[in-house]
Amino acid sequence: MADIGYITLVIAFVLSLYAIIGQLLGKRLENRRLLKSARGAVLSVAIMATLASLALLYLLVTSDFSIKYVFDYTSTDLPLGYKFSALWAGNAGSLLLWLWVLTVYTAIVTYSNKIEEMTSYVSAILTVNSAFFLLILAFVTNPFEKLNYTPAEGAGMNPMLQNFGMVTHPVTTYLGYVGFAVPFAFAMAALIVRNTDDRWIKITRKWTILAWMFLTLGNLYGAQWAYVELGWGGYWAWDPVENASFIPWLTGSAFLHSVMVQERKNLLKIWNVCLITLTYLLTLFGTFLVRSGILTSVHAFGNSSLGMFFLVFTGVVFVLSFWLICDRINVLKEGREFESFISKESSFLMNNLILVGIAFATFFGTIYPLIGEVFTGTRPTVSIPYFNSVNAPLGLLMVVLIGICPLIAWRKSSLKNLRENFLIPIIGALLFAVAAYALGIRKIYALTALTAVFFASISTLSEFVKGTRVRMKITGENPITALGKLMVRNRRRYGGYIIHMGLIMLIAGIIGSNAFSKVTQQTVSMGQSIQVEDYTVTYNNLAERKEGGNDVVYANVTINNDGKLLGVLQPEKVFYSTHPEPSSEVAILGSLREDLYVILAGWEKDGRATLKILINPLMAWMWIGGYVMVAGTLFALWPGRGAEVGPKYIRGGWEE
Amino acid sequence: MNRKPLIILFAVAFSALLLLTASPVWAVPIDMKLQKEIEDSLVCQDDCGMILSACENQTAQYMRKIVIDRLVKGESKAQIMGYFESIYGVKVLAAPPAKGFNITAWVTPFIAIIAGGLMVYFVVDKWVMNAKLDKLDREESDSAKTVDFSEYEEKLDEELKKYL
Numbered sequence: 001m002a003d004i005g006y007i008t009l010v011i012a013f014v015l016s017l018y019a020i021i022g023q024l025l026g027k028r029l030e031n032r033r034l035l036k037s038a039r040g041a042v043l044s045v046a047i048m049a050t051l052a053s054l055a056l057l058y059l060l061v062t063s064d065f066s067i068k069y070v071f072d073y074t075s076t077d078l079p080l081g082y083k084f085s086a087l088w089a090g091n092a093g094s095l096l097l098w099l100w101v102l103t104v105y106t107a108i109v110t111y112s113n114k115i116e117e118m119t120s121y122v123s124a125i126l127t128v129n130s131a132f133f134l135l136i137l138a139f140v141t142n143p144f145e146k147l148n149y150t151p152a153e154g155a156g157m158n159p160m161l162q163n164f165g166m167v168t169h170p171v172t173t174y175l176g177y178v179g180f181a182v183p184f185a186f187a188m189a190a191l192i193v194r195n196t197d198d199r200w201i202k203i204t205r206k207w208t209i210l211a212w213m214f215l216t217l218g219n220l221y222g223a224q225w226a227y228v229e230l231g232w233g234g235y236w237a238w239d240p241v242e243n244a245s246f247i248p249w250l251t252g253s254a255f256l257h258s259v260m261v262q263e264r265k266n267l268l269k270i271w272n273v274c275l276i277t278l279t280y281l282l283t284l285f286g287t288f289l290v291r292s293g294i295l296t297s298v299h300a301f302g303n304s305s306l307g308m309f310f311l312v313f314t315g316v317v318f319v320l321s322f323w324l325i326c327d328r329i330n331v332l333k334e335g336r337e338f339e340s341f342i343s344k345e346s347s348f349l350m351n352n353l354i355l356v357g358i359a360f361a362t363f364f365g366t367i368y369p370l371i372g373e374v375f376t377g378t379r380p381t382v383s384i385p386y387f388n389s390v391n392a393p394l395g396l397l398m399v400v401l402i403g404i405c406p407l408i409a410w411r412k413s414s415l416k417n418l419r420e421n422f423l424i425p426i427i428g429a430l431l432f433a434v435a436a437y438a439l440g441i442r443k444i445y446a447l448t449a450l451t452a453v454f455f456a457s458i459s460t461l462s463e464f465v466k467g468t469r470v471r472m473k474i475t476g477e478n479p480i481t482a483l484g485k486l487m488v489r490n491r492r493r494y495g496g497y498i499i500h501m502g503l504i505m506l507i508a509g510i511i512g513s514n515a516f517s518k519v520t521q522q523t524v525s526m527g528q529s530i531q532v533e534d535y536t537v538t539y540n541n542l543a544e545r546k547e548g549g550n551d552v553v554y555a556n557v558t559i560n561n562d563g564k565l566l567g568v569l570q571p572e573k574v575f576y577s578t579h580p581e582p583s584s585e586v587a588i589l590g591s592l593r594e595d596l597y598v599i600l601a602g603w604e605k606d607g608r609a610t611l612k613i614l615i616n617p618l619m620a621w622m623w624i625g626g627y628v629m630v631a632g633t634l635f636a637l638w639p640g641r642g643a644e645v646g647p648k649y650i651r652g653g654w655e656e
Numbered sequence: 657m658n659r660k661p662l663i664i665l666f667a668v669a670f671s672a673l674l675l676l677t678a679s680p681v682w683a684v685p686i687d688m689k690l691q692k693e694i695e696d697s698l699v700c701q702d703d704c705g706m707i708l709s710a711c712e713n714q715t716a717q718y719m720r721k722i723v724i725d726r727l728v729k730g731e732s733k734a735q736i737m738g739y740f741e742s743i744y745g746v747k748v749l750a751a752p753p754a755k756g757f758n759i760t761a762w763v764t765p766f767i768a769i770i771a772g773g774l775m776v777y778f779v780v781d782k783w784v785m786n787a788k789l790d791k792l793d794r795e796e797s798d799s800a801k802t803v804d805f806s807e808y809e810e811k812l813d814e815e816l817k818k819y820l
Contacts, residue, residue: 234709239706338780341781346780349776368752372752372761376758380749381699383750386761394769
């Protein structure tokens with residue numbers, strides 16, 4: 001099976017080269033037979049990548065330890081689900097997964113043939129990426145490499161990867177990463193054929209949004225995994241690898257907004273091409289960070305020569321794509337008229353400035369240890385305090401913009417328009433600030449941030465209310481029918497608002513958990529209680545159980561509030577048979593208000609246990625917000641009547 | 657000289673010291689919030705890349721013990737951070753100190769954003785101006801079409817006749 005897997009990779013590599021040459025030559029010579037044959041090769045590459053992936057999955061599931069990859073990442077007692085997820089637990093396997101997704105995407109794009117004149121170039125550009133991955137897999141890091149002997153047992157999977165979050169996080173992240181290759185390829189193809197109208201944007205809109213949605217999910221699953229698995233009470237450590245998936249998410253978000261301005265006003269063409277190129281390059285750069293080991297990260301795959309390959313490939317793509325943009329700058333003719341500073345168009349520009357600004361700040365902070373080392377001789381660390389300090393004010397501006405954007409009209413907003421639209425959200429936000437202050441929120445930063453969140457919520461919700469009222473007035477429908485039809489018939493717009501609402505919830509969760517978290521750690525005897533805020537945490541006893549080859553030590557802890565039993569928690573320490581370091585399995589009692597997060601930090605021979613207890617307010621809203629964002633994306637993408645309705649110019653005004 | 661009281665005193669003092677040092681640090685109340693703040697500002701030094709409060713490995717536990725010990729002794733955050741910096745260097749700090757070259761780490765993002773903002777402002781200003789000029793051009797060409805020049809033309813003809 002390993003031989004079959006490896007041979008399919010080598011054949012796929014040869015076929016991908018043929019597909020690239022065939023597509024480009026066939027297009028140039030207008031040889032339809034050659035084009036058809038090359039497109040067949042694209043499909044074959046996808047089939048070969050699928051076969052190679054299935055071969056590795058088979059080897060993983062059947063625990064064939066003669067294969068180095070299987071030996072390194074699995075063991076016989078590993079649950080079946082994790083044997084599947086071992087496909088992306090290591091360097092070679094995760095690259096194979098990336099290749100698999102990329103080749104399938106390429107085949108779909110090639111055969112859907114949306115813009116005839118561009119398809120060959122799009123397909124060739126995507127296949128160049130596939131060829132690069134195949135080159136790496138076939139000749140640098142072969143997932144089917146055999147050992148000289150067959151060990152009786154595998155080394156086992158890293159315990160921290162044995163979590164549902166690690167099953168879903170890498171897959172969704174890769175689906176997002178790879179997805180951005182499609183709009184990038186279309187943008188480059190549009191430049192090559194010198195056809196820079198907004199057709200490529202319309203065609204790739206769904207690809208871009210899907211890629212963005214998967215990257216959102218990837219980041220969300222990653223945060224959830226960190227929260228429950230790393231056992232420190234946090235969810236985002238601004239680790240280089242975390243940043244590597246956050247930065248393209250930011251530039252991708254900026255792109256999704258700025259393309260709207262191009263669609264409506266024929267502006268920002270150059271910016272949009274640059275932005276999607278940058279987003280794609282950042283996905284490659286992120287991969288370089290993860291694979292090179294150049295920066296210290298808890299998530300990295302470790303040092304390997306792969307980083308150099310990715311760096312070179314990223315450099316080549318950077319030079320070629322920006323050379324192409326510069327060379328074709330004249331064909332990127334765009335409108336040059338803006339009616340007013342106070343318009344929705346301007347707010348989109350501000351949105352881009354902030355999003356790209358946060359992306360730059362995060363990128364700069366991520367690579368700063370390298371810069372600092374060059375200029376000072378010592379490598380400084382850039383971690384949570386830096387990123388929180390730099391990005392928090394920018395994030396706050398972003399929230400305010402979320403609130404302002406829906407309230408400003410396209411083209412030009414009059415003073416009357418501003419007064420009418422902003423009055424209620426501003427008064428509401430001020431009342432909220434006063435009430436929050438009166439209720440005891442004294443931290444100015446948190447108060448400002450929560451007020452901004454409230455302002456953004458009211459302004460976004462007011463769009464639903466206003467639209468519903470207008471529809472009720474015109475059609476006489478009841479409020480629920482009017483709201484339903486309003487949203488369904490303007491899915492793109494209201495999907496966007498749902499995403500904004502999700503983001504607002506998520507940010508509320510971030511503010512709550514950062515500004516108001518409480519922590520305590522105590523060593524207690526059996527039967528002794530710890531009082532944390534309103535919670536009485538009683539340590540009952542310590543016990544041990546066997547789970548497969550692992551030993552689990554756990555504490556039985558009862559949680560009471562005013563004498564009322566809220567639940568029994570079992571924070572654990574798991575000792576793995578295959579790994580020297582034990583891992584903490586935290587116990588969480590969650591509600592919409594806050595999470596009670598209990599860690600078994602240690603124990604004594606006499607049965608006393610050390611419990612670390614955290615109260616993380618509003619945490620649930622972070623996860624709910626994330627899923628609302630995904631729901632909003634799906635709502636906006638759902639096909640059928642109303643899916644493509646967006647704002648458009650009409651004579652003498654703007655219709656939405 | 658009777659050394660017995662001195663020996664007893666020394667033994668008591670030594671025992672007390674032993675008891676104090678042997679007592680688990682948890683027995684002494686410390687400011688947990690300050691401890692977390694310090695742990696959030698330090699990085700575990702075994703190349704795991706995690707901040708101290710997030711790490712549970714042996715190096716982290718050793719560093720945490722030092723933090724707690726020094727808090728028990730009444731040291732401030734600055735003193736404890738300074739101690740760690742003197743041992744491990746600047747890399748132990750979770751953020752580069754805002755001095756020397758490291759100031760660039762703190763100011764560059766904001767300079768870049770301000771520069772970007774100015775660029776956006778000038779571009780939009782130009783576009784708004786273009787729109788205004790375009791509007792003026794349109795108005796001028798519209799008014800040019802509607803103005804009746806015949807009266808002026810007649811006057812011009814009369815004036816010209818005087819000189820011909």
